[in-house]
Amino acid sequence: MNSVNGEPVETSELQLVEAAARGDREARRELFERYRQAAFRVAWRITGRHEDALDVVQDGFIRAFERLEGFRGEARFKTWLLRIVSSRALDLLRARKVRLAVSLDGGRDDAEPGFAPPAAPDEPPDARCERQALSEKLRHAIEALPPDQRATFSLYAVGELTYGEIAAALGVPIGTVMSRLHHARRRLREMLPDLAPEGAFAKPRGAAGPT
């Protein structure tokens, strides 16, 4: 069993990755099913657009599968995939900004009007409206962050990624992740004062923890 950051990595994932590298369709499908949602969340939070996020996820998986032979298991597949996805999403964001800058019509085309998050089946209409309003507020606030902070917050908000994995995904030192996350939270608190952070808890992942 291999270990990453002191934590054991599931052998089944390594086997899946090896099979996927050999072109096994089922293994690729399994990796896709496992990590597509995390990849989408990161891409969606960075690009702010549903269709763009889907494109980024598709492109990210294609690139990841294409380069699987070079993946040696130093990191989890998820971290590796999210690195590709966040990088592509940031590229898209930069390209969109350039397009906007040279656009002559002055129209804003980077907004995604009225996208509703999925509703729970038994959610009352009022609660759904409130949740949608909150979602919109948060989305606008995250979109107002500088790209680096947005990418850091997006990776963090996926959950379960350690500082080391976020740093690896972004290709920056851990201290930079910490600093960017601090500034992103500060800005979000300023923009969304009614969403006061509740009990926060930092924890080492798994039993191994930091050594």
Place this chain on the structure above:
Amino acid sequence: MNVERDIQGLLERLERDARGELSPGEVDALVAVANARPERLAGVVPAGDAFARLAIETAAAPSASEWDAVWSGIERGASAARGAALERRLRVHPALRIWRPLAALAACVAFMLVWRLSPQAVAAPWELRLARDAEIVEVEVTGDAYASLDYSPERGDVTIWVFDESGA
């Protein structure tokens, strides 16, 4: 023991940071520790906060048909990538376009040198033979001289005489 206490202290500071309770100086100190001893924090999941929770709760989720479309695109893209990779491997690199004929020429020169310098080649005698069925079409001489051909049917050969105009 001290390391554990240090880590506990770091985790507490991270929690306070997530709640927005750290001063800028304390944040700078935390970042400095993280950069100096990254291994201590590499395995730590950042403290959760209300924004992250809301971000997860309100995240958009593609429909099943959208996921199917993405997967189809991945499969098409992967096979296209395989095709492109094969094409890249088969494609002749621009440098090889020059080097290939040069390499062939160098091989020919090397072969000729080896053949010419080999003992067998050096020792090979020149074989001289009289030409048969040759036809002399014209004999040209310069200066005040003229030529005359003398054919001898008995011997089967030709003698070429060149005379000075003066008869010398």
